[in-house]
Amino acid sequence: MSSITGAGVSPGRVIGPVLQMPPAVPEPDAAVGLPAEASIEAETERLKTAAKAVQAGLKARAANASGDAAEVLKATALMAADPMLLKSAAKLLAAGRSTERAVWEAAEQVAAQLKALGGYMAERAADVLDVRARIVAELRGVPAPGIPDSDVPFILAADDLAPADTATLDPAKVIALVTAGGGPQSHTAILARALGLPAVVAAEGVTSIPSGTEVFVDGSAGLVVPEPGETERTAAAAYAARGALPAFDGTGTTADGRLVPLLSNVGDGEGALAAAAAGAEGVGLLRTEFCFLNRDEEPSFEEQSAAYKAVFDAFPGKKVVVRTLDAGADKPLPFLTDATEPNPALGVRGYRTDKAHPGVLQRQLEAIAAAAGQSEAEVWVMAPMISAASEAAHFAGLCEAAGLKTPGVMVEVPSAALTAGAILEAVDFASIGTNDLTQYTMAADRQLGPLAELTDPWQPAVLQLIKATVDGAAATHQPPKPVGVCGEAAADPALAVVLVGLGVNSLSMNARALSGVAALLKTVTLEQAKEAARLAVTADSAETAKAKVRANLPMLETLGL
Amino acid sequence: MPERIATVASRVGLHARPAAIFAEAAAEQPVEVTIGLEGTPADEALDASSILSLMGLGAEYGAKVVLRAEGEGADAALESLAQVLETDHDAE
Incomplete structure (x- = not known):
């Protein structure tokens, strides 16, 4: 069997037997009754x-x-x-x-x-x-559906994983994920990074590898090799023997002392406690959807403010950036979004829902302000899906009316990156959401396997827009207003170095990624980060950008990243 | 028909673990045992060995239920199952 190349979305090199995820059991045909001869x-x-x-x-x-x-x-x-x-x-x-x-x-x-x-x-x-x-x-007489059960650790192969599969995935048994579908920002990729499992997605052909076959998976190179040889065994053994990453000590910095706060993305109070325990210097993205999802109506003021306060209380004296409700597209809400939109990714979503349903955002801001008033966290607030400076100004007005001091915006739409200067006249900070920024820059749905190459945040065009945002901030104010990154890109250690080199001030990621990003950043000077950024921005593809930068950062190998 | 009234002692009601323990115990009895909320007609009683029936019964903490069985060993079966119900399994 020849080796299969896909998109490497979570680092690590392992060897183990493949088990195929059985397909879902289709509904038995109602029109087919009991055969006449059956008793x-x-x-x-x-x-x-x-x-x-x-x-x-x-x-x-x-x-x-x-x-x-x-x-x-x-x-x-x-x-x-x-x-x-x-x-x-x-x-x-x-x-x-x-x-x-x-x-x-x-x-x-x-x-x-x-x-x-x-x-x-x-x-x-x-x-x-x-x-x-x-x-x-x-x-x-077909295999039971769901993630296969096994006595020995295995590599799970599937077409793609759904969010529901992730609940039953036992990280003690599954040592790597390989999927035929998905992309760098699909559920499988996000899950793999959250669990720290090596993963290769968009690897067409992995579903044809017979269960039980031994394979080598390289989650950095995006390689799946059935029946591995000596080279692969040595690589896997070296990876297994790597030293454990040092725990994050709570101060993100380059080798030459440039401080880069490393924050965490969290969804609720429990996640905030876990992030604080992992050393996060604050919360760079508090997703507030958890209060709202699976609801037929808006949660009460009291319920919202109690939920926000639980997060703030995990970070006394630290920064917590709250993203206001990001409904629409893949997160529909019956009282806010229109399910019949022909193109929901380009529809009334995020901040845009405020125009169609005024009041929900205002009440949320008031609940955030009330929770902030009762806690010691330094609370910043940002709106998702901002496309123009006028929207940023309107949002800043709403924040001021609610008594919130530090308004900001997400930069996810290319227009926001291009007009960052004007936007930062209206608000105090910007945070780049690389998942959506990639999707909108490359015009490619992030869940689609065939578009995996385009939905990669290493795309030079995406990096150029991040640079444009930083430059816009620098042209408007001295010192420049802060620009952070809170997308999945910040969790990729090599890409995190590039972001720092582009001038990004802080990085926010899942708590699991903090130690890897911190460890690599510590080995790199600001000058080296700028060189990495230059290499990536001028590359002719995401693949070359990644390869060039990785080749320039030998510590990645040593750290097993 | 022999009957025995018992009070649900598990704090979570007759769901989850307590329901599983009770259904398993009922299945081990030599006779078929039914269960119903006190005051509901005997012909609406459910199979006590069916965890799905027990979950649908909605017997909360403190609810009184009627166990019924017929045949040899019925009284002993009712007594032993009543004891299972009257134990708080979540406290163990």
Whole structure:
């Protein structure tokens, strides 16, 4: 088998057996009934046997698990051969449904009942549907859906991973991720970086590698090599023997002492505590969607301010940058966004929803101000999806009215990068969201595998827009107003060096990435960072930009990054 | 038909772990046992060994439920299952 090249999105070099993620179990056709020659008794018995087999499998897994996971698996095992479920399936079978269809519909009814009960029961509905898929897979004699179970650590190969798969991914078992689809900013890539797993995405052909085949994965080079040879074994052994990264000591700096605060992106109070424990110098991006998602109406003032305060309290005396509600596109909200837009990425999203639904943003700012007043954090506020200086000025006015002192904007739209000077006349800081800035600069949807090369934040055009933002800030004020980066780009140590070289003041990333970025930055002088930036900005592709910069930063190898 | 009324002692109600423990215990009995909330008709009672039925029953902490069974060993089965219900499994 020849090696497969994709986009390396999370560093690391490992060797292990591949396990393929089985495809989801499709719904059995309702139009296909029980075959004329089949006996209802025999089929009912076959269903029971399949259910018992699924139950036994889940019980075995429960025995190997511990704590909450074991309890959930035990309960799920009981559901698999539940007498009520089997009885209603048997009734449907007797009424002429196919065996698979009968259990499918019976479980559907149970799940609907549990959903209607709400709360904890509604969450269990997903377990019933999981059990159903497993029984149908057993009846068909195909592998059970979901992340495969294995006694030994393995490399997971899939078409792409969905956010739901990530909940069941055990980082102690999965040692690397390789997907045929996805891009540098797809869910798989973000998950891999958050877990610190080597990953290669957009690697067409990885789904054809037979399960059990030994492969080598290089998450920096984007390489997947089936049946690895001596070179790969040496590389993997060297990576395994690397020294552990030193924990981040809480001060981001270059070798020659230029301070670059390293902040964390967080979504709630719990995440903020974890980020503080990892040494984060503050929060560079507080996503406030967590308060709003899965809601039919706006959360109350009290609920919002309590949630924000929980984050502020984790960082007394430190900076916390709150991003106001970023609804729309991949994060729709029934009371704010229009689901029928033909092109939601270019639609009424982020700050733009304020015009269509005035009041929600104002109330959010008031809740942030109230929480800030009761905490010791230094609270900054920024609006997402700002495209023009006039919008920035309007947002600054709203912040002032709410009593918030430091308004800023996200730079995600190329127009904002190009007019950063005028925007920074109106507000006090800018924070570059590289995920969306890449998507809008390259006109490429970040979830699409075939566009992986374009959705790479190493694209020189994206780097040039980051430079334009920094230059705009410098042309307007002395000293320049701060420009930070809070996208996934800041979590890539080599790219973080480039950003510092471009003149970015602070970097915000998932807490897991802090130690790697800090360790590399410490080995690089500001002059070397500027040289890295020059190499990247003048490269002719994302790939060459990355290769040139990496070749210039030998410490990446030593640190295993 | 022998009956036994029991009070749910688990703080979380007859859900999650307590429901799993109870359903497993019911399945081990030599007789079929049904469960219903006190005051509901006997013919609406549910299979006590079905965790899915138990979850749908909505028996919260302090709820009174009726266990019913028939045949040899019914009384002993009811007694042992009532004891399972009247233990707070979350306190263990």
